[in-house]
Amino acid sequence: MSSLYTRSKEFTRNRKSQSDSPPSSPSPIxxxxxxxxxxxxxxxSSSAGTSDSYGDRPSGRSTAYTRRENRLAALSSRTxxxxxxxYKKLYExxxxxxxxxxxxxxxxxxxxxxxxxxxxxxxxQKQEKTSDRSSMLEMEKREKRTLERKLSEMEEDMKVxxxxxxxxxxxxxxxxxxxxxxSKLSK
Numbered sequence: 001m002s003s004l005y006t007r008s009k010e011f012t013r014n015r016k017s018q019s020d021s022p023p024s025s026p027s028p029i030x031x032x033x034x035x036x037x038x039x040x041x042x043x044x045s046s047s048a049g050t051s052d053s054y055g056d057r058p059s060g061r062s063t064a065y066t067r068r069e070n071r072l073a074a075l076s077s078r079t080x081x082x083x084x085x086x087y088k089k090l091y092e093x094x095x096x097x098x099x100x101x102x103x104x105x106x107x108x109x110x111x112x113x114x115x116x117x118x119x120x121x122x123x124x125q126k127q128e129k130t131s132d133r134s135s136m137l138e139m140e141k142r143e144k145r146t147l148e149r150k151l152s153e154m155e156e157d158m159k160v161x162x163x164x165x166x167x168x169x170x171x172x173x174x175x176x177x178x179x180x181x182x183s184k185l186s187k
Contacts, residue, residue: 087182091175098168105161112154119147 126140 087175087178091172091179094168094171094175098165098172101161101164101168105158105165108154108157108161112151112158115147115151115154119144119151122147 122140122143126136
């Protein structure tokens, strides 16, 4: 009768450990087999008359469980710290990339302004010069074409830079949201 009582008690303990344990714990079959072996050892040791009592064993098991829980908690806190650091690094890299793109955008705007000034100067020179009209006209047309090509390229670059800027802003907002979620999860 006492062996039935210990088995039913172990069965309820087995059910609790299955629901409370993390997914990396042994299978329920392995736990059941282990508990059956322990119950056989308990009955063998009580019949042999050893000094180890049944009351000492559960406390040893509970300390093993608490040690395991403490280890798992420490591991999960480490992974949370690592993941928050990773998000912080990602956020910082996105910020640095954003700064680089802003500087490129400013450089492109300065270059665009220079090209516009050159175009204006060329247009004024065109009006001022009347001699050698044919040769100057062809040269001006070539320069104008090259400058217009550069201008169109710069405008395309500006469009790309604005797209990148919006992407960076979106990533920045997503990183902020992720950081908020991680901070809420870590609490």
